[in-house]
Amino acid sequence: MDSADPSLARARARRAYEWGRLRRAALGALPLLPLVAFSAFLSSRPLPTWCFGLLAFGLGTALLWVGREPQRAVLPGLAAGAVPLVLALCANQVHLCGPDGCSTLCMPACIAGGLAAGAGIAVLGFRRRAGVAWWGGATALTLLTGAMGCSCVGYSGLVGLLCGFAVGVVPLAVKRAVTPAGPAA
Amino acid sequence: MEPSSPDSLEALMARLADGDRSAFDAVFGRLQPPLYAFCLRMLGNEADAADAAQEALQKVLERASDYDASRRVMPWALALAGWECRTLSRRRQRRREVDEAEAGERPGEDPEGTHVQRQLVEAALGALGTLSEQDRETLTATFWDEAASVAGATFRKRRERALQRLRQTFWRIHGLG
Numbered sequence: 001m002d003s004a005d006p007s008l009a010r011a012r013a014r015r016a017y018e019w020g021r022l023r024r025a026a027l028g029a030l031p032l033l034p035l036v037a038f039s040a041f042l043s044s045r046p047l048p049t050w051c052f053g054l055l056a057f058g059l060g061t062a063l064l065w066v067g068r069e070p071q072r073a074v075l076p077g078l079a080a081g082a083v084p085l086v087l088a089l090c091a092n093q094v095h096l097c098g099p100d101g102c103s104t105l106c107m108p109a110c111i112a113g114g115l116a117a118g119a120g121i122a123v124l125g126f127r128r129r130a131g132v133a134w135w136g137g138a139t140a141l142t143l144l145t146g147a148m149g150c151s152c153v154g155y156s157g158l159v160g161l162l163c164g165f166a167v168g169v170v171p172l173a174v175k176r177a178v179t180p181a182g183p184a185a
Numbered sequence: 186m187e188p189s190s191p192d193s194l195e196a197l198m199a200r201l202a203d204g205d206r207s208a209f210d211a212v213f214g215r216l217q218p219p220l221y222a223f224c225l226r227m228l229g230n231e232a233d234a235a236d237a238a239q240e241a242l243q244k245v246l247e248r249a250s251d252y253d254a255s256r257r258v259m260p261w262a263l264a265l266a267g268w269e270c271r272t273l274s275r276r277r278q279r280r281r282e283v284d285e286a287e288a289g290e291r292p293g294e295d296p297e298g299t300h301v302q303r304q305l306v307e308a309a310l311g312a313l314g315t316l317s318e319q320d321r322e323t324l325t326a327t328f329w330d331e332a333a334s335v336a337g338a339t340f341r342k343r344r345e346r347a348l349q350r351l352r353q354t355f356w357r358i359h360g361l362g
Contacts, residue, residue, distance in 0.1 A: 020247035067204010
């Protein structure tokens with residue numbers, strides 16, 4: 001072994017550190033997979049649910065691997081994303097039938113869920129004075145998790161989720177922008 | 186250095202566990218020399234010591250993300266290094282036995298003395314491994330010039346007791362009592 005070469009030894013140690021982090025991150029994100037499988041089982045369109053779920057798993061792993069601020073966005077992102085996911089999956093089971101035919105409540109559930117998730121993320125993000133990395137990670141993870149359920153009505157469900165999320169975030173962002181900043185905690 | 190100080194190895198390791206890569210070089214720089222010195226004393230061979238220290242360092246850093254901030258880093262790292270040294274030593278021993286069996290005795294060498302010395306070191310380390318964490322830390326600080334959590338009279342008392350327990354354990358294990 002070339003342990004005597006300091007730069008090589010350092011590079012090897014660094015690789016071991018990164019592998020260790022990656023393994024731990026993948027283990028940390030692993031509980032997401034049963035949730036994805038369960039959502040796909042309940043969803044009327046399992047393929048997009050699987051796609052968004054696997055993307056959420058990949059993103060969760062990456063955020064945990066990076067660590068620091070992005071790592072702290074994983075739990076809030078998943079929790080916020082679970083709101084539209086659960087609402088959409090429940091709404092998907094309910095059909096409203098009238099004289100013009102049947103419709104589902106998926107779309108309003110996605111908008112309402114996105115709104116609640118956006119508001120939750122905004123409150124948490126502004127309270128902890130989070131940086132861009134936290135906002136980016138939490139937003140992406142919320143939207144991907146929510147999209148697992150909101151893909152039930154195709155693109156319109158996703159657009160509904162996105163709009164709801166934006167509307168949930170904007171009021172607090174505006175309030176934050178117009179309120180003068182207080183002393184740092 | 187106090188474990189709670191921001192420059193302590195524990196604080197640097199906690200930063201590394203959180204994903205702060207800027208602490209990596211500092212942790213590497215603080216761990217590598219003592220691990221190498223420890224392995225050199227155990228194995229008595231620079232190349233083997235470098236290999237064992239490197240293996241131990243890789244294991245420490247591989248588990249850095251799981252680091253529990255309430256634990257001291259150096260005793261943990263030295264315990265891993267001790268394990269690596271024993272593993273390497275056993276591997277070398279097996280290889281030597283195989284080589285000797287294949288090539289027969291070589292004239293002009295005194296492998297017996299070296300062998301006995303290694304056996305003794307291994308036996309002492311085996312006994313050290315059965316002691317409590319506090320005893321191990323005390324003896325590590327005594328023999329490998331590591332900073333201990335206590336100093337002065339308390340440390341001397343602890344050292345005396347730890348040495349006594351090491352002696353008794355060694356005798357008990359090897360039937361010398």
